[in-house]
Amino acid sequence: MSRESILAAIKKNQPEQQPLPDLNAFRRTGPGDPAAFRKVVEALGGQVFEISSYSEIPPLVAEHHSGARRIISLQDRYLPGAITAWEAGDGRQLEDVDLAIIPGQFGVAENGAIWITDIEVKERVLPFITQHLAIVVSSLNIVPTMHDAYEEHIARPGGSFGVFIAGPSKTADIEQSLVLGAHGAKSLTVFLYTPPA
Structure with a gap:
């Protein structure tokens, strides 16, 4: 047959x-x-702190990440005095980061995912190589579903890389034993920022 x-x-x-x-x-x-977003993030193993000022972040970091020695904050207003000049290099300069504090564009209430792009995080490896991850997201930027996320936000052009992060990295593939931090951060902290009215 031809x-x-x-x-x-x-x-x-x-x-x-x-x-x-x-x-x-x-x-x-x-x-x-x-509130639904918070409930899902916590069910996934993350912790959520509702804040009304960025000045609330440093004491929370001191209390919950007291062992962190090398902390990177992508915005000085999150944690004044943290390392901000970290972008020079090929990514290997980030191998010993204990805590990274980064901004998220928006969160999704149905699954607790937060959208991160290379507009906010220039070095793509940072959210995955850090031992612990903290994301600052506005409570005004929570969408109900993934459909809304794609329809209203991701469909718009912007950036060449994006990822949804939901909870700390974990796997139970090996001997059915739960391992945290297998493919990324061991813990996820969300600072849910509600601006003053």
Whole structure:
């Protein structure tokens, strides 16, 4: 059987075209629920601190990450005095980072995921190589579902890399034993920032 006859037979036996499904049923109106987002993040093993000022971050870091020696903060307002000049190098300069504090664009209430791009984090390896990760996200930027996340935010151009991070890195593939930090940070702290009215 020749190539042309095979292609002709396939073309002749195409199924009838069907209309695409209506995805509007997945859309939610209004913002996501920060309380639902918090509940899911905590269920995934993360911890959430609701803050109304960035000045609340340093005492929380001192209390909950007292053993951290090398801390990188991508914005000085999160943790004044933390390392900010860390971008020179090929990524290996980050191998001994104990805690990284980074901004997140938005969170998703249904699964506790936070969207991070290379607009906020220039060195892509940072959220994965650090021992502990803290993400600052605004409570005003919580969307209800992943559908809303893709429809309203990710579809817009911006950046060449993006990742959803939900909870600390963990796996139970090896002997059915839960291992934290197998592929990334051992812990996730979310600073849920609500700006003053």
